Amino acid sequence: NAGVMQNPRHLVRRRGQEARLRCSPVKGHSHVYWYRQLPEEGLKFMVYLQKENIIDESGMPKERFSAEFPKEGPSILRIQQVVRGDSAAYFCASSPRDRGSGNTIYFGEGSWLTVV
Amino acid sequence: GNSVTQMEGPVTLSEEAFLTINCTYTATGYPSLFWYVQYPGEGLQLLLKATKADDKGSNKGFEATYRKETTSFHLEKGSVQVSDSAVYFCALSEPRGGQNFVFGPGTRLSVLP
Numbered sequence: 001n002a003g004v005m006q007n008p009r010h011l012v013r014r015r016g017q018e019a020r021l022r023c024s025p026v027k028g029h030s031h032v033y034w035y036r037q038l039p040e041e042g043l044k045f046m047v048y049l050q051k052e053n054i055i056d057e058s059g060m061p062k063e064r065f066s067a068e069f070p071k072e073g074p075s076i077l078r079i080q081q082v083v084r085g086d087s088a089a090y091f092c093a094s095s096p097r098d099r100g101s102g103n104t105i106y107f108g109e110g111s112w113l114t115v116v
Numbered sequence: 117g118n119s120v121t122q123m124e125g126p127v128t129l130s131e132e133a134f135l136t137i138n139c140t141y142t143a144t145g146y147p148s149l150f151w152y153v154q155y156p157g158e159g160l161q162l163l164l165k166a167t168k169a170d171d172k173g174s175n176k177g178f179e180a181t182y183r184k185e186t187t188s189f190h191l192e193k194g195s196v197q198v199s200d201s202a203v204y205f206c207a208l209s210e211p212r213g214g215q216n217f218v219f220g221p222g223t224r225l226s227v228l229p
Contacts (some may be wrong), residue, residue, distance in 0.1 A: 006159075105209075
């Protein structure tokens with residue numbers, strides 16, 4: 001991995017609580033992506049952000065989920081009023097430029113959310 | 117829309133066996149193609165990539181060749197090791213803005229000693 005830092009690595013929340021997942025991209029990277037991986041399933045794109053802008057949120061559930069990437073500080077994926085179905089691994093990735101043109105994206109080690 | 121299809125797993129092999137994991141894609145343009153590997157409890161790591169037709173990506177004994185005519189990017193390794201046990205994801209990205217990385221469903225590989 002090229003230095004994408006995610007925390008917490010593991011998070012347990014009761015139904016109805018809020019979950020906040022943080023992602024610090026590789027130093028110098030201005031593009032951040034969030035993916036969700038359900039147990040025994042592949043990766044599903046959620047959202048793509050640049051500093052202070054949401055570029056593509058076509059994979060985000062319409063309710064309870066939000067993401068931001070402020071000018072200063074890490075990117076935050078926020079899940080309000082969590083339900084058991086939100087239990088998954090959430091991966092952040094970053095790249096130095098636009099995700100096209102063959103640019104590689106680098107993944108963090110993930111945040112595992114368990115809703116009890 | 118863009119999509120990636122991979123052979124279904126799990127794939128179970130004995131050590132030193134030959135590995136092939138098939139990957140085919142559908143894309144509107146000329147994508148770049150990637151293989152990522154995920155070890156248990158970890159994030160995805162880039163294994164190899166190819167950015168244009170006929171390019172071959174290689175790393176750690178793994179190889180994949182970008183075949184535009186068959187829209188494929190099959191992953192191969194001549195002699196697998198127990199330490200190769202992981203989930204392998206094929207992915208594509210297109211050069212135009214607005215396209216996200218598209219991942220295949222992943223193929224779990226188990227290598228037995």
